[in-house]
Amino acid sequence: MVIAFWTLAALTLGAAAMIIVVRNLLHAVLFLILSFIGVAGLYITLSADFVAVAQILIYAGAIAVLMIFAVMLTPRSSRNNAGNFLQLPALVLSGLIAAGAAIVAYETEWREADRGSFDTTAAQIGDALLSPFVLPFEIASVLLVAAMIGAIVLVRED
Amino acid sequence: MLSNWYDFRDLGNPVSRLIEGLEDAGVSDGWIYVITGLLGAIGILTFIGIAAVINIWIERRVIGRVQIRRGPNRVGPFGLLQPIADAIKLIQKEALQPKVADGFVFTLAPIVIFVPAILAFAVLPWGEQMVLADLNVGVLFILALGSTTTIMIFMAGYASNNKYALLGSMRVIAMLISYELPGVLALLGVVLFAGTMSLSGIVGFQDFYWSWLIFFQPLALLIFLLGSTAELNRTPADIAEAESEIVAGFHIEYSGMKFGLFYAVELVNAIAVSAVIATLFLGGWWTFGLENVIPGWILFIGKIYAVYFIFIWFRGTLPRFRIDQLMAFAWKFLLPLAIVNALLVAVEVFVWTEYDLNAGVVLPIFGVVNFALAGVLIVAFGRMIGAAYERYPKQPMMYRDIDVPLPEPAPA
Amino acid sequence: MAIKTEPIVVNIGPQHPSTHGVFRMRVTLDGETITDAEMVIGYLHRSMEKLAEERTWTQNIPFTDRMDYLAAMTGNMAYCIAVERLAGIEVPERAQYLRVIFAELQRIASHAMANGTFINDCGAWQTPLFYMFREREKILDLFEMTCGARLTLNYMRIGGVAFDIPDEFMPALQALVDELPDRIDEYDQLLLDNEILLMRSRDIGKISAEDAMNASLSGPMLRGSGVAWDVRKGDPYSIYDRFDFEIPVGHNGDCFDRFIVRMAEVRQSLSIIKQAMVDIPPGKHCAEVPLNFRPPEGEVYSRIESPKGELGYYLVSDGGPFPYRFHVRSPSLINLSALREMVIGQSVADAIVTLGSIDINVGEVDR
Numbered sequence: 001m002v003i004a005f006w007t008l009a010a011l012t013l014g015a016a017a018m019i020i021v022v023r024n025l026l027h028a029v030l031f032l033i034l035s036f037i038g039v040a041g042l043y044i045t046l047s048a049d050f051v052a053v054a055q056i057l058i059y060a061g062a063i064a065v066l067m068i069f070a071v072m073l074t075p076r077s078s079r080n081n082a083g084n085f086l087q088l089p090a091l092v093l094s095g096l097i098a099a100g101a102a103i104v105a106y107e108t109e110w111r112e113a114d115r116g117s118f119d120t121t122a123a124q125i126g127d128a129l130l131s132p133f134v135l136p137f138e139i140a141s142v143l144l145v146a147a148m149i150g151a152i153v154l155v156r157e158d
Numbered sequence: 159m160l161s162n163w164y165d166f167r168d169l170g171n172p173v174s175r176l177i178e179g180l181e182d183a184g185v186s187d188g189w190i191y192v193i194t195g196l197l198g199a200i201g202i203l204t205f206i207g208i209a210a211v212i213n214i215w216i217e218r219r220v221i222g223r224v225q226i227r228r229g230p231n232r233v234g235p236f237g238l239l240q241p242i243a244d245a246i247k248l249i250q251k252e253a254l255q256p257k258v259a260d261g262f263v264f265t266l267a268p269i270v271i272f273v274p275a276i277l278a279f280a281v282l283p284w285g286e287q288m289v290l291a292d293l294n295v296g297v298l299f300i301l302a303l304g305s306t307t308t309i310m311i312f313m314a315g316y317a318s319n320n321k322y323a324l325l326g327s328m329r330v331i332a333m334l335i336s337y338e339l340p341g342v343l344a345l346l347g348v349v350l351f352a353g354t355m356s357l358s359g360i361v362g363f364q365d366f367y368w369s370w371l372i373f374f375q376p377l378a379l380l381i382f383l384l385g386s387t388a389e390l391n392r393t394p395a396d397i398a399e400a401e402s403e404i405v406a407g408f409h410i411e412y413s414g415m416k417f418g419l420f421y422a423v424e425l426v427n428a429i430a431v432s433a434v435i436a437t438l439f440l441g442g443w444w445t446f447g448l449e450n451v452i453p454g455w456i457l458f459i460g461k462i463y464a465v466y467f468i469f470i471w472f473r474g475t476l477p478r479f480r481i482d483q484l485m486a487f488a489w490k491f492l493l494p495l496a497i498v499n500a501l502l503v504a505v506e507v508f509v510w511t512e513y514d515l516n517a518g519v520v521l522p523i524f525g526v527v528n529f530a531l532a533g534v535l536i537v538a539f540g541r542m543i544g545a546a547y548e549r550y551p552k553q554p555m556m557y558r559d560i561d562v563p564l565p566e567p568a569p570a
Numbered sequence: 571m572a573i574k575t576e577p578i579v580v581n582i583g584p585q586h587p588s589t590h591g592v593f594r595m596r597v598t599l600d601g602e603t604i605t606d607a608e609m610v611i612g613y614l615h616r617s618m619e620k621l622a623e624e625r626t627w628t629q630n631i632p633f634t635d636r637m638d639y640l641a642a643m644t645g646n647m648a649y650c651i652a653v654e655r656l657a658g659i660e661v662p663e664r665a666q667y668l669r670v671i672f673a674e675l676q677r678i679a680s681h682a683m684a685n686g687t688f689i690n691d692c693g694a695w696q697t698p699l700f701y702m703f704r705e706r707e708k709i710l711d712l713f714e715m716t717c718g719a720r721l722t723l724n725y726m727r728i729g730g731v732a733f734d735i736p737d738e739f740m741p742a743l744q745a746l747v748d749e750l751p752d753r754i755d756e757y758d759q760l761l762l763d764n765e766i767l768l769m770r771s772r773d774i775g776k777i778s779a780e781d782a783m784n785a786s787l788s789g790p791m792l793r794g795s796g797v798a799w800d801v802r803k804g805d806p807y808s809i810y811d812r813f814d815f816e817i818p819v820g821h822n823g824d825c826f827d828r829f830i831v832r833m834a835e836v837r838q839s840l841s842i843i844k845q846a847m848v849d850i851p852p853g854k855h856c857a858e859v860p861l862n863f864r865p866p867e868g869e870v871y872s873r874i875e876s877p878k879g880e881l882g883y884y885l886v887s888d889g890g891p892f893p894y895r896f897h898v899r900s901p902s903l904i905n906l907s908a909l910r911e912m913v914i915g916q917s918v919a920d921a922i923v924t925l926g927s928i929d930i931n932v933g934e935v936d937r
Contacts, residue, residue, distance in 0.1 A: 026316060030263070033309060053298045061305025061338075065331060068312055072328075120294040122355060225700040321578070393695060394766055477766045478693025480919050481602075550772060552762045554818035554831050557798040563779060 012038030036060045050122040198290035202279045213425045214241040224474030253414030260317040267314035268419035274303035278430040283358040284455040296357040308334045318411035336488040341385035343496035344378040347503040361442040372439040373525045377499045377532035386431045394476040436461035591932030602917045614936040622896035635722040638934040643676035644876040646726035652872040652883040657865035664853040665730030666809045674839040679709045680877035681832045684929040691926035692770045730856030771825035775912040775924030785908045789879025790831045795823035801875040825927035902930040
C-alpha cells in the first residue's frame with residue numbers, strides 16, 4: 001500500500017515537473033497524460049474504482065486529445081519552451097503557493113476515514129447523482145449540450 | 159462443478175489448490191497475491207502470443223478463400239509457418255528512422271500501443287473462477303482502454319514528422335473519437351439489462367437466466383460490432399492504412415519490427431474486441447451447459463474466433479468508406495440508434511423490476527420485441543437518411559441506334 | 571472566424587498502387603478538396619510512332635499490341651483495318667468473323683480488368699478483382715490456344731488473321747459463352763446493391779454530355795454521360811453491321827454509370843460472339859498479301875471501337891515499304907484530358923476513384 005502510494009506519487013509529480021521543464025510542447029502534453037494516469041492510480045489506492053476508470057476515460061482519452069489539437073493549432077514557432085521575462089516572478093509566486101499549501105496540509109488535523117473493507121462505488125455514485133445531487137447533474141448536462149451546440153455554430157461556414 | 163484440483167474444466171481449480179498449499183506453507187498474503195497474479199498474466203500472455211501468430215495465418219487463409227484463391231500454402235504444411243516467415247522477414251529488415259523524426263516518441267509509440275490491447279484481457283472471465291482482475295467496473299475499463307489508443311496513434315503519426323502521416327493520424331483520431339460514443343451507448347444498454355458492469359457478473363447473469371444476451375440485445379451487438387470495426391481500423395473503415403489513397407497512414411515511416419509491432423497490435427486488438435463481444439453477448443465461457451463437457455475456456459476461445467471470423471468476412475467483402483462518409487455514418491446513423499436502444503432497454507428494465515415480473519415470461523417477450531424493433535429501426539432509419547442513392551437506376555439505358563444530341567449550329 | 575490555411579501541393583506520384591501505370595498527378599489541396607490538378611505524362615514513352623517509320627507495314631503489327639497492352643486484339647485490328655483501307659485489300663469472310671470473335675473476347679477481358687481495378691480503387695481489397703479475373707483467365711487461355719500468347723498477341727495480319735483456330739477452340743468458347751451470363755449476374759448481385767460502392771461512386775467524377783462531346787471523349791466515358799455513340803454502329807467497320815446488339819448508355823455521367831455501362835457492354839459482346847459463332851463460314855483465314863507489301867500513295871484515318879474508346883490510326887504512305895507517318899489517336903490520352911475538370915472540387919480519395927473509372931492504359935497514353 002505504502003509502496004504503491006509513493007511510486008504513484010513520484011510518477012505523478014515527476015511527470016508534472018517534466019511538463020514544466022521539457023522543451024517541446026507536444027512532449028509536455030505527453031507528460032501531462034502520464035500524470036493523469038498517475039492520478040488515476042492514486043484514485044485506485046483510495047478504492048475509488050469508478051472515478052479512476054472515469055479519469056482515464058475522460059482525461060487521458062478525451063481531454064488529452066483536446067490539448068493535442070489545441071497545440072497543433074498553434075504556430076510552429078511558439079511551440080518551444082522559450083525563456084521569457086516572467087520566469088522568475090512565476091517561480092516565486094508558485095513557490096509561495098506551494099509553501100502555503102504544504103503548511104496548511106501539515107498543520108491540519110487529518111482524520112483517517114474508518115472504512116472497513118472495500119465496497120464498490122459505482123452503484124453509490126449512481127444513486128448519489130440521481131437522488132441528492134440531481135440538480136447539479138442536470139445543470140452539467142445542459143452545460144455540455146450548450147458547449148457542443150456552441151462549437152458547431154462556431155465552425156459553420158455561413 | 160467438481161472442485162478437485164485436477165479438474166481442468168475450470169483452470170481456477172489447480173490455482174486455488176496452489177493457493178491453499180501456499181497458505182498452509184505459511185507464505186504471506188501479499189506474496190500469494192503476486193504469485194497468482196503472475197500465473198494469470200503468464201497464461202494470458204501465452205494465449206496472446208499464440209493467438210497473434212495463429213491469427214495472421216487464419217486471416218490470410220480466410221481472405222484467400224473469400225477471394226476464391228488459396229491463402230499462403232508454401233511455407234510449411236498448409237502455410238502454417240507463414241507467420242513465422244513474416245516475423246523473420248520483419249526482424250531482419252532495417253528499422254529506418256528519419257533523422258528529423260522525434261526519436262524517443264518514434265520508438266515509444268509502437269511499444270506503448272500494445273499496452274491497452276493486452277490490458278483488456280485482464281478483466282475477461284475465462285471460466286467460473288478464472289478472472290485475473292474481477293473489476294467491478296470492467297466494461298468501463300475496457301472502454302477507457304479503447305479511448306487511450308487514440309493518443310498512441312497520434313504519437314506515432316506526429317513523431318514521423320511527415321505531413322502525410324500527421325494528416326492520416328488526425329483523420330484517424332477524429333474517426334476513433336466519433337465511434338466511441340455509439341459503442342459506449344450500446345454497451346450502456348447491455349449494462350442496464352444485466353444490472354452490473356463487471357464482466358463476470360454479466361456472464362453470471364447469462365448463466366442465471368439461461369440464455370445469451372445476443373437474444374435480448376441484437377441492436378446493441380450490431381452497433382458495437384460496427385463501432386469496433388472502425389475502432390480497430392479495419393475495412394470498411396480502414397482509412398488509417400488505406401493503400402489506394404495517398405495518405406498511407408500513421409505508420410508510413412515505420413519499417414522493420416516497429417511496423418511489425420503495429421501489425422501485431424492490430425491483430426491483438428481485434429482479438430481483444432472479439433473476446434469482449436463474446437463475453438458480453440455470447441455468454442463467455444457459458445454455453446447452455448456444454449461447458450461441463452468441454453472446458454469453458456476452450457469454448458470461449460472458439461467463440462472469440464467465431465467473432466473474429468465475422469471481422470475477416472467484413473474485410474474481404476466490403477469496399478472502403480471515405481472519411482466524411484464514415485463520420486456521417488457514426489454521428490447520423492449509429493448514435494441515434496444507440497440512444498434509442500438505451501432508452502428502450504431502460505424502459506424494459508424499469509417495467510421488469512418495478513412490477514417484479516416473472517423472468518421466464520418477461521424475457522422472451524423482451525427478446526422478441528427487441529429483435530422486431532431492431533429490424534424496424536434499422537430499415538426505417540436507413541431509408542430516412544441514406545435513401546438518395548437507392549433511387550438511382552442500376553442498369554443503363556439500351557439504345558438500338560446512335561442518338562447524339564448535337565448542339566444547334568451557331569448562327570452565321 | 572476562419573483559420574488561415576495554405577494550399578499544399580501533393581504528388582500522386584508515378585509509383586502508386588492505384589494510378590494504373592506510371593502516371594503522375596500533382597494536385598493542389600486546400601484542406602481535403604482539390605483546387606487544381608496537373609497531369610504529368612510521358613513516363614512510358616517508347617517513341618513507337620517514330621520507330622514504326624523504319625519498319626515494314628507487317629513488322630509494325632507487334633507495336634500495336636504493346637500500346638494498349640490490355641486490349642491487344644483491338645489494337646491489331648485497328649491497324650490492319652487502316653492498312654487494308656489504304657491498300658484496298660479484301661479480307662476473306664472467315665477472317666472477318668474470326669476478327670470479330672477475338673475483338674469481342676478482348677473487350678470482355680479488358681472490361682473485366684477495368685471494372686475489377688475500379689472496385690479495387692474503391693477499397694475492396696481485391697476480392698471482386700479476383701472474381702473477375704476468373705473470366706479473364708479463361709479468355710486468355712483461349713488466346714493462348716490460338717496464337718500462343720496471352721497478352722501481346724500479334725494475331726491479326728494485313729488481310730486477315732495469322733492462324734486458323736484449332737479444333738478445341740469452338741467447344742471451349744461454347745463452354746465460356748454458356749457460363750459467362752451466370753457469372754455476370756453474380757457480379758451484379760454482389761456489387762450493384764452494395765451501399766458502400768454506391769456511396770463511393772455516385773455523383774463522383776461527373777461530366778455532362780455536352781462537356782464530354784466538347785472534350786471529344788469516347789467509349790464508356792461518353793456513353794456513361796448519356797450520349798449514345800458507338801463507332802461500331804455510327805461508322806461501321808468490318809462486318810459489325812451484320813450483328814444485332816445494343817448500346818448501353820448511362821444516365822448521369824458519374825463513375826457508377828461508367829461501371830454499369832462496362833458491365834452491360836460485356837453482355838452485348840457475349841451476344842455478338844454467339845451470333846458470330848453460329849454464322850462463321852469455312853474458308854481462308856488470310857488474304858494473299860505480297861511479302862514486300864507496298865500500298866499505293868495516300869493517307870487514311872480509320873477508327874474502331876476499342877474497349878477504352880475510339881482508337882484511330884492515321885497512316886500516310888508514300889509508296890515505299892515503310893509507312894511515312896504512323897499516328898495513333900489513343901482514346902486513353904483524350905479521355906485523360908477531361909480528368910482535370912472532373913476532379914476539381916472533390917477530395918483525393920474521389921480523385922483516385924475517378925481516375926480508376928476513366929480506365930486509362932498508360933502504354934496507350936504515352937505510346
